[in-house]
Amino acid sequence: MTSLKDRVKAATDRGTSGRGPALDDVQHERTPDGIEEAAAGHEPDTSEGELSWLRRYEEHVTEALPGHVETDAFFAAVRAVMPTLKRCSPASTLQAILTAARFGLVPDGKVAVIRGDGAQAAFIPTYRGYIELMHRSGRVESVHVGLVHAAEEWSFEPSAPYPLDFTHKARPDLPKARRGEPILAYAFARMKGGGRSQVVILNREDAEEIRDEYSDAYRRAEETGHRDSFWHTHFLDMWIKSAIRRLEKYVPTSAALRALGDVEDAGEAGQVQITHAPDPEDAALVADAERAHRAAEATQDPARPGSVALPLKDGGRRGRSKPKKQRGGRRR
Incomplete structure (x- = not known):
């Protein structure tokens, strides 16, 4: 007998070759009325079908959650996002929820998001989600990220001794107009027992090059004219996340943190994400x-x-x- 994860993968594979039509089932475990209609592009009459569908897979999702994550908080976040996924296939929705559970990242918009892209639902970690997993490695004391604005004092001299190699004097007291536009995103980590990682700095051009080269979601949003990708709607957050992802190379990592980038990339490409998620x-x-x-x-x-x-x-x-x-x- 195959596992639920295997069934979800098989079903999602059939529905996401390229980015074609989404699937209508997870093998023999059919979704209830309402969610079935949503997968076909019709909104259900009530949310009762969504709640019934969630209850059907509650045990599987609970088993995937790490012990430190509150089950009630996770399911409350999932219930809140379900109305936005009505046009997504049930299988892609389920695999996105299970992927979020595997990482222990609550899709509440703070550390992670589950978002629909046409008929495909995808789990997307925010930059705070990456920071959360860095902390869980057990060897990172704190992670510092920020944006340098044009009117603020800063210096970056990699050859200078720590902590003089990078300084930033933020001016949150100034009105936004006087602070100027953001010109740099930076990220670094302090280690338990002392020490600090290399400082990662990205200017706006760096961020735009990363966006243009790697973000399938951005390209699709440009091609369709919708301009609704996170690079369009949350550019500063994506700029910071790009710095955080580069920081991963310079801090002690865990298997989950190493997998998180692969999972996000798979979601960008419209591929099944759960196969990259860590196995408990x-x-x-x-x-x-x-x-x-x-x-x-x-x-x-x-x-x-x-x-x-x-x-x-x-x-x-x-x-x-x-x-x-x-x-x-x-x-x-």
């Missing part, structure tokens, strides 16, 4: 291995880092391992 069992194994590695370093174990053995599943019984997932995604 695999993530636990990686976390155990990383803890063992740090413990070995703390005791000055002479063994090389690569020699730390991964814990075994099923109480130590060896079985056939899962094949590694292919990680596509584009790097920025």
Whole structure:
């Protein structure tokens, strides 16, 4: 018997080759009336079908959520966004919800969003979502992001000693007109135990080049004339997120953080996202291995880092391992 994740992937694959018509089912688990009509482009008469549909998959979504995420808060956010997804296929909506759950990012508009693009629903992390996962790595004390405005004092001299290599004196007391337009986005992280990452700085031209090269959603919005992508409606946030994504190269990362960019890129391309989302069992194994590695370093174990053995599943019984997932995604 296949898992719900497999059924969602198979169903979504059939409906999203290119960006064609969305699917109408998740194999034998049909969606209720109302949601079925919404997938075909007709709005349901009431929200009762949406609530019934959510209850059907509540157990699967709850199992995907990390323990620290409040289930009620997650489902409240999902219920709030469902009316905006009426024209999306049920399978794409389900896989977007499950993907958000796997990362433990509540789609409340603060750390993540679930948004419809035609008949396809997609999970989109905000820059705050990336910061949240950086904090969860356990080795990042704080992440600092900001925009430098034209009238503000700042300096960037990479060869200067820390903390003189980058300074920014923000002027939030000035009226917006006197602060001037944003000219730079920056991001850096402070590590637990001291130290700071490299400072990432992007000017507006850098951000526009990233947008033009990597954002399929931006290109589609331009081609259709809708101009409703986040690059159109939330340019400053996307500018900051581009800096945050580059910062990932210079901070200790987790498997979930590394996967988050691939998931976002898959959504941009109209592909199935859940296949890139972290598997809870695999993530636990990686976390155990990383803890063992740090413990070995703390005791000055002479063994090389690569020699730390991964814990075994099923109480130590060896079985056939899962094949590694292919990680596509584009790097920025």
